[in-house]
Amino acid sequence: MTEFQRLEGLAQALLTAAAKAGADQADAIALEAAAVSVDVRGGRLEHAERAEGVEIGLRVLLGGRQACVSASEHSAGTIAEMAARAVAMAREAPVDDTLGLAEPEQLARATDPAMLDLNDAGPDPSPEELQEAARRAEAAALAITGVATVESASASHSRRRIWLAGSNGFSAGYGRSGRSLSAIAITGEGLGMERDWAGESRVHAADMPPPEEIGRLAGTRAVERAGARKPPTGAFPILYDERVASSLIGHLVSAANGSAVARGASWLRQALGEAVLPPGFDLREDPHRPRHGASRMFDAEGLATAPRLIVRDGVLQGWTLDLATGRKLGMASTASAMRGPGSPPAPGITNLELTPGDRGRDDLIRDMGRGLVVTSMLGSSVNATTGDYSRGAAGFWVENGEIAYPVNECTIAGNLREMLVRITAADDLPDWRAMRVPSLLVEGMTVAGG
Known part of the structure; x- marks a missing residue:
């Protein structure tokens, strides 16, 4: 089973549970994300963090009322409980006659995200590669005359997959990758201290500027603020x-x-x-x-x-x-x-x-x-x-x-x-x-x- 099939399965399970619980209409979202970030200071690793998980969300509509629930646990029992809770919440919500899903004829027909090229097919960078990119940006900032220190240099990578489904028949998803790099440079000291930064983010690693370019820009901007x-x-x-x-x-x-x-x-x-x-x-x-x-x-x-x-x-x-x-x-x-x-x-x-x-x-x-x-x-x-x-x-x-x-x-x-x-x-x-x-x-x- 592919990751998208798993997410689609979770979204469809939420819709089935909502219908059993008494919802007139429902839509569901299943999201899987993984991200790694590192901070470098003084040429050494200052902080590293990795986060990953799957989150599911359900919206139910009942007689002009709506309610939303979400969870990071996705067992069959949790899904059934979410649906029951959402329907109970919706029964207590105020009526809004403008609420409702799209009609089937309104739904998108072209849902393949390939033309948007949102997912970098290359391998994910290792934490060591991210650390090296941040270290290079920091070194470039420190090389600018007048930079006293670099508060932080940070690099990160993420991937997200999303699936959206509705009781109106819509069902589609997409994946998205991301890379980012930033640096914060400081000039002066005490009450005369000034700081500035530079940073870039892209979907594809190949579109990122060199770390040295980001670091030099952060350092130059900080020095320009002196006095x-x-x-x-x-x-x-x-x-x-x-x-x-x-x-x-x-x-x-x-x-x-x-x-x-x-x-x-x-x-x-x-x-x-x-x-x-x-x-x-x-x-x-x-x-x-x-x-x-x-x-x-x-x-x-x-x-x-x-x-x-x-x-x-x-x-x-x-x-x-x-x-x-x-x-x-x-x-x-x-x-x-x-x-x-x-x-x-x-x-x-x-x-x-x-x-x-x-x-x-x-x-x-x-x-x-x-x-x-x-x-x-x-x-x-x-x-x-x-x-x-x-x-x-x-x-x-x-x-x-x-x-x-x-x-x-x-x-x-x-x-x-x-x-x-x-x-x-x-x-x-x-x-x-x-x-x-x-x-x-x-x-x-x-x-x-x-």
């Missing part, structure tokens, strides 16, 4: 470096999520068909991007995924919807359902790409004259209803169109609806990210520093 101080206070242009620009677009995506819109808790709730970005900007979701970890042929409700434009030429085209939120809003699902073993489906996005500009990041910095380049962020205060925005930030101060000195301990603020329609994009669209967003210049934000 950071607070910036002035006032209204200035802010350039979101491509490392953090995706967070800005992430707020737009969250506000366009059907769950938030249906609750009335979105600052975009009245903006469908209106400009939310400047003309010329598209925001595209492509769940079929090969060798990217978020890609998928079908969503968590068995619907076929497809590329779509969330924003076209600056205008908001639609919400991100699963079946239930689509029914609440009188719209069709965008095949965006996501779920874990112990949770019901909810809308989510996969691979996003924002239209890049035609000018370099340095060109935008020259145009700023005086302002702030943000390279890292911490904390968040965003009003989901109004779009009022405030975040802690660090980066570099710009004078006369050139970077003058590093800054820390400042706050940037504005209103997202106003900020996003004033963005200018650089041409530095990053590769291999779930959200591919270039550096973004935003005019007239508030900076609170020293």
Whole structure:
């Protein structure tokens, strides 16, 4: 029996048990995962961890009510107990007439994930190989003049297999592999200590950059932050470096999520068909991007995924919807359902790409004259209803169109609806990210520093 056959068998056993327990409809998920991670410090192994196991989840629907249960033990007795408990829970849940599985004619027909190339066929790396990769990244960071120490260098590998089945006849699964490597470097000491990092992750080991490249970048970024101080206070242009620009677009995506819109808790709730970005900007979701970890042929409700434009030429085209939120809003699902073993489906996005500009990041910095380049962020205060925005930030101060000195301990603020329609994009669209967003210049934000 293959691993997928075992997972499919568990999912089907859950559905059979749910039907016996009295469920009107049910869907089930079986997930097997294994991961190894190592941390290196001072050229030696600091920490190593291996985790593996199988988790199963069941959702039952009964007269407009639903309940979800999950377990990491999967004997026949456990499965029967899960089904009985889920049905009992569903009988006590509130009625929601929008709940329900997809109709058979809505289900994905093409479910073979081969075209997405999500599983590295090569052998899994040994712990020693992961340790060596982390050691090389650490050594490269330490070789940068000005780096005092490397807080940690970490490498990991994982494999996941998932099977999803429903009482509506859907049954399909896929496997996914992953590699990652990161390093955190420190410069200075005491109160003058500054740190920065670099990291990459890929589905295939062959797509990973060399460990030395990651280590050098972490060390260089840390040294560039030496002597950071607070910036002035006032209204200035802010350039979101491509490392953090995706967070800005992430707020737009969250506000366009059907769950938030249906609750009335979105600052975009009245903006469908209106400009939310400047003309010329598209925001595209492509769940079929090969060798990217978020890609998928079908969503968590068995619907076929497809590329779509969330924003076209600056205008908001639609919400991100699963079946239930689509029914609440009188719209069709965008095949965006996501779920874990112990949770019901909810809308989510996969691979996003924002239209890049035609000018370099340095060109935008020259145009700023005086302002702030943000390279890292911490904390968040965003009003989901109004779009009022405030975040802690660090980066570099710009004078006369050139970077003058590093800054820390400042706050940037504005209103997202106003900020996003004033963005200018650089041409530095990053590769291999779930959200591919270039550096973004935003005019007239508030900076609170020293």
